[in-house]
Amino acid sequence: MSALVQAAEPLAPYVPDERQPWNLARVHHLHWRASFGATWDELRSGVERGPDAVLTTLLAGTRELGVPQRASDLLLTLQRSAFTSASIRRHEAVWFWRMLLSADPLGERLTLMWHDHFATSYEKVANPTFMANQNAALREHARGSFRDLLPAIVKQPALLLWLDAPSNYREHPNENLARELLELFTLGEGNYGEHDVREVARALTGWRIDHEQRFWFYPEHHDTGEKAILGQRAAFDGDRVLTMLLEHPATARRVAWRLASTLLAAPLVTDAVLDAIAKDLAATQLAIGPAVERILRSNVFFSDSNLRALPTPPAVHVTALARALECFDPPCRTSELAAFSAAAGQQPYHPPSVFGWPRGKDWITTGALVARAKFARALVSGALTPDAAERPIARLLRTHRVGADAAERVSFFCRLLLGGEPDDALRAGLVAVAASQGTDACEEMVIQLCSSPHCQLG
Amino acid sequence: MVNPTPSPLLPRREFLKYSALLPSLPWLAAACAGAPSRTPQGDRTLVVLELNGGNDGLNTVVPFRDEGYAAHRKVLRIPDDKLLKVGQDLGLHPSLRGIATLHERGELAIVQGVGYPDPNLSHEVSLATWHTARLDRPGRAGYGWIGTALDREPARAGQQPDAHRAPRALLAGPHALPRALRARKTPIATLPSLEAYLEAGEVGTDALLASPSDSEMAEHIRRALVDARSTAKALAEVADGTQAGARYPASRLGKDLALISRLIRGGFGTEVYYAIQNGYDTHSLQATSHANLLQELGDALLAFLDDMRAIGRAGDVLVLVFSEFGRRVQENASQGTDHGTAGPVFLAGAPVRAGLHGRTPSLDDLDDGNLKATVDFRSVYASVLRDWMRIDPQAVLGEAFPVLPLV
Numbered sequence A: 001m002s003a004l005v006q007a008a009e010p011l012a013p014y015v016p017d018e019r020q021p022w023n024l025a026r027v028h029h030l031h032w033r034a035s036f037g038a039t040w041d042e043l044r045s046g047v048e049r050g051p052d053a054v055l056t057t058l059l060a061g062t063r064e065l066g067v068p069q070r071a072s073d074l075l076l077t078l079q080r081s082a083f084t085s086a087s088i089r090r091h092e093a094v095w096f097w098r099m100l101l102s103a104d105p106l107g108e109r110l111t112l113m114w115h116d117h118f119a120t121s122y123e124k125v126a127n128p129t130f131m132a133n134q135n136a137a138l139r140e141h142a143r144g145s146f147r148d149l150l151p152a153i154v155k156q157p158a159l160l161l162w163l164d165a166p167s168n169y170r171e172h173p174n175e176n177l178a179r180e181l182l183e184l185f186t187l188g189e190g191n192y193g194e195h196d197v198r199e200v201a202r203a204l205t206g207w208r209i210d211h212e213q214r215f216w217f218y219p220e221h222h223d224t225g226e227k228a229i230l231g232q233r234a235a236f237d238g239d240r241v242l243t244m245l246l247e248h249p250a251t252a253r254r255v256a257w258r259l260a261s262t263l264l265a266a267p268l269v270t271d272a273v274l275d276a277i278a279k280d281l282a283a284t285q286l287a288i289g290p291a292v293e294r295i296l297r298s299n300v301f302f303s304d305s306n307l308r309a310l311p312t313p314p315a316v317h318v319t320a321l322a323r324a325l326e327c328f329d330p331p332c333r334t335s336e337l338a339a340f341s342a343a344a345g346q347q348p349y350h351p352p353s354v355f356g357w358p359r360g361k362d363w364i365t366t367g368a369l370v371a372r373a374k375f376a377r378a379l380v381s382g383a384l385t386p387d388a389a390e391r392p393i394a395r396l397l398r399t400h401r402v403g404a405d406a407a408e409r410v411s412f413f414c415r416l417l418l419g420g421e422p423d424d425a426l427r428a429g430l431v432a433v434a435a436s437q438g439t440d441a442c443e444e445m446v447i448q449l450c451s452s453p454h455c456q457l458g
Numbered sequence B: 001m002v003n004p005t006p007s008p009l010l011p012r013r014e015f016l017k018y019s020a021l022l023p024s025l026p027w028l029a030a031a032c033a034g035a036p037s038r039t040p041q042g043d044r045t046l047v048v049l050e051l052n053g054g055n056d057g058l059n060t061v062v063p064f065r066d067e068g069y070a071a072h073r074k075v076l077r078i079p080d081d082k083l084l085k086v087g088q089d090l091g092l093h094p095s096l097r098g099i100a101t102l103h104e105r106g107e108l109a110i111v112q113g114v115g116y117p118d119p120n121l122s123h124e125v126s127l128a129t130w131h132t133a134r135l136d137r138p139g140r141a142g143y144g145w146i147g148t149a150l151d152r153e154p155a156r157a158g159q160q161p162d163a164h165r166a167p168r169a170l171l172a173g174p175h176a177l178p179r180a181l182r183a184r185k186t187p188i189a190t191l192p193s194l195e196a197y198l199e200a201g202e203v204g205t206d207a208l209l210a211s212p213s214d215s216e217m218a219e220h221i222r223r224a225l226v227d228a229r230s231t232a233k234a235l236a237e238v239a240d241g242t243q244a245g246a247r248y249p250a251s252r253l254g255k256d257l258a259l260i261s262r263l264i265r266g267g268f269g270t271e272v273y274y275a276i277q278n279g280y281d282t283h284s285l286q287a288t289s290h291a292n293l294l295q296e297l298g299d300a301l302l303a304f305l306d307d308m309r310a311i312g313r314a315g316d317v318l319v320l321v322f323s324e325f326g327r328r329v330q331e332n333a334s335q336g337t338d339h340g341t342a343g344p345v346f347l348a349g350a351p352v353r354a355g356l357h358g359r360t361p362s363l364d365d366l367d368d369g370n371l372k373a374t375v376d377f378r379s380v381y382a383s384v385l386r387d388w389m390r391i392d393p394q395a396v397l398g399e400a401f402p403v404l405p406l407v
Helices: A004-007 A024-032 A042-049 A051-060 A071-085 A089-102 A103-116 A130-139 A146-154 A155-161 A175-185 A192-205 A237-247 A248-263 A271-283 A288-296 A314-324 A332-345 A366-380 A391-398 A406-418 A424-435 A441-453 B009-021 B026-037 B067-072 B097-104 B123-132 B145-154 B194-198 B215-237 B252-265 B287-310 B377-387 B395-396
Strands: A207-209 A215-217 A227-229 A231-234 B045-051 B061-063 B090-092 B107-114 B167-174 B188-191 B270-275 B317-323 B343-347 B353-356
Touching: A024 A042, A024 A051, A024 A314, A042 A155, A051 A103, A051 A288, A071 A089, A071 A130, A089 A103, A089 A130, A089 A271, A089 A332, A103 A130, A103 A248, A103 A314, A130 A155, A146 A155, A155 A207, A175 A192, A175 A237, A192 A227, A192 A237, A192 A288, A207 B145, A227 A332, A237 A248, A248 A271, A248 A288, A271 A288, A271 A332, A271 A406, A314 A332, A314 A366, A314 A406, A332 A366, A366 A391, A366 A441, A366 B194, A366 B215, A406 A424, A406 A441, A406 B107, A424 A441, B045 B252, B045 B287, B090 B097, B097 B107, B097 B287, B097 B343, B107 B377, B145 B167, B145 B270, B145 B395, B167 B252, B188 B194, B188 B215, B194 B215, B215 B252, B252 B270, B252 B287, B270 B287, B287 B317, B317 B377, B343 B377, B377 B395
Parallel strands: B045 B270, B045 B317, B107 B353, B167 B188, B167 B270
Antiparallel strands: A207 A215, A227 A231, B061 B090, B107 B343, B317 B343
């Protein structure tokens, strides 16, 4: 019965029932998949408020719980210092600050997703301000229309430099930007030919950066001749190519894939789901926010097979742990969050290539797991919050009135970090670690929980 | 003679030193006990070096007598007298002095014109093709050729399947796992740096990782954690006192090859090491960046093989150097080159059958501006699999390819 319903309406809305109740596991799932984790108070209040209220807050970007009063002042200070110092490390720290404390964590997840889609690395751009401006544009359009996002990003100096557009002359077009525009940003592999790459490169000639380091179209460098692109012949220029690509059904499909594969476990990203999202996108001028909302409110998003089924990307993992362990008041060293995320394989502003970061299972390498374990040890020991009067675990135990019993502590931290009680093996293993540590704290148990297979999933 | 005399006793002596320090480790005892009886084959190590981004093969091994070269490369042409000649018609880029030295020593095989039918000019697709040795879409999304080879072959003698075993394949350096190393069941490790493991403290506990997890994804992570734990333990044992003897360049690649050397001299027992040199996607202002990359490559590779010779392991180590594609024959107006097709593959080390293999593609006979491959890359793999790893190539590659006399 439910299989039939799903087949007919792949994104049918989620309605809690006995089989799929609104509970801690689902609140946790929503926050770890579509946000950057949650504090114990956010989880508890989420269960009480119900799915509609929690989703509305998340979609509107109006988080209040677990956002310290002075967070926004501090953000401004950090941001000013990042632009003044023109240091990419400071910009990384600013972004992690947003992920950890912004009122709009979904917006930050989507910004990170688009950064992956339009993967541009400081390694080549070598200009922190260009990177920060690109980041601001990604954020501005993160849940707007892809029709605005694409030109806004493609015409940013960061991306133009990254893909060699400034050296794109009429006499000899450079194919780098043309190829990635077709393969990665819009249509996707298999929807264009080598001939199209060469012709699009011709159409993009003249796209440069001016003396004030802004995008500028230089007609004298533009090839005004006729081009044959995707079966159409015309004297295409760059803007016409973008328009044509945005109207192509393969683009809606690729955007649908980007959204679905970020929010759903791989087996759930079916043709039926992609078709449904792509259809919505095509009908709404590629509006991203409504498509995201439809996925987040869907039954498939809250289905059992989507719960804790995707490895959490490193940037989300480190931020979510810092958030869950309430390492933000006094402020956490978000430059350290950035460094640990990098060690685990994801350094924002430095994607490994035009293809962005690994996905799903590919996050899990031995080296990455070791880096995650090292992070858990540093976080729990208070190394990221040196100004705090108390170490994080002791403080959590006190503020949430968790007793001294090892089993009770294991239960609390599993509910906080995994969204539910552990299975017997995990419980026994953790209780053994906690019991061996005495009653004053249970830091080693939390470190092992943070490093466990279950805690890498969200 | 520039090379120091090989001293085959050194690694064994180091081994004994460690065994005295750590008498209770079963894998070490087994490795030491097994050492004298190990066959040469049992020590064979493959090092795969990926030149990521698409190396300009035409300016790496330059067919300087082909008139097409000067015709297509106006700005990027390397003058004849600068080239390091490796034959009647071919010369290495002047920055490849390290590799030219290997050529002079008879430790370099150059396979010209390596590619595959119906080439794809996307980095991702072409890399996946080389990594999986499959040309079809589902195949390219599957396991890697190295992972598949190791999945098929039991771990070699001396490798104990216990908690201290070294991984059978290892990626050195802070990179994402290349698809070539994706395996169904073989333990594979990534090693951003030695310190990354040594400073992490205890990763998991035996009790916590003992029982299989309920979901497929959690189980995948559990197995990787078990591998990480055993790798960490094995690394702790090679970490002390095994500094590389040779001087390595300070480049990323130099560091990664120094790390691999450190593991080899520590008796780590990993069968396949993987290193990646990024930066070959030279669409603009190529001359300087390409020269720098090749300089790093040649210097690091020469240092590594010198090092292997110094520790008496020269005969055990084969290096395979490849890139996902070559670049367009005609340079672009940005003083760079766009994505192309076939390119040279290097095999380096004492075991190689030195010299030129394959046929250099003609610059008169292009396919839409690109070189026509003369050797299928799977023939190179087949040769390495059969003649070096002693693994049936057809079982790994899915079909039979002509084997070249490379090893």
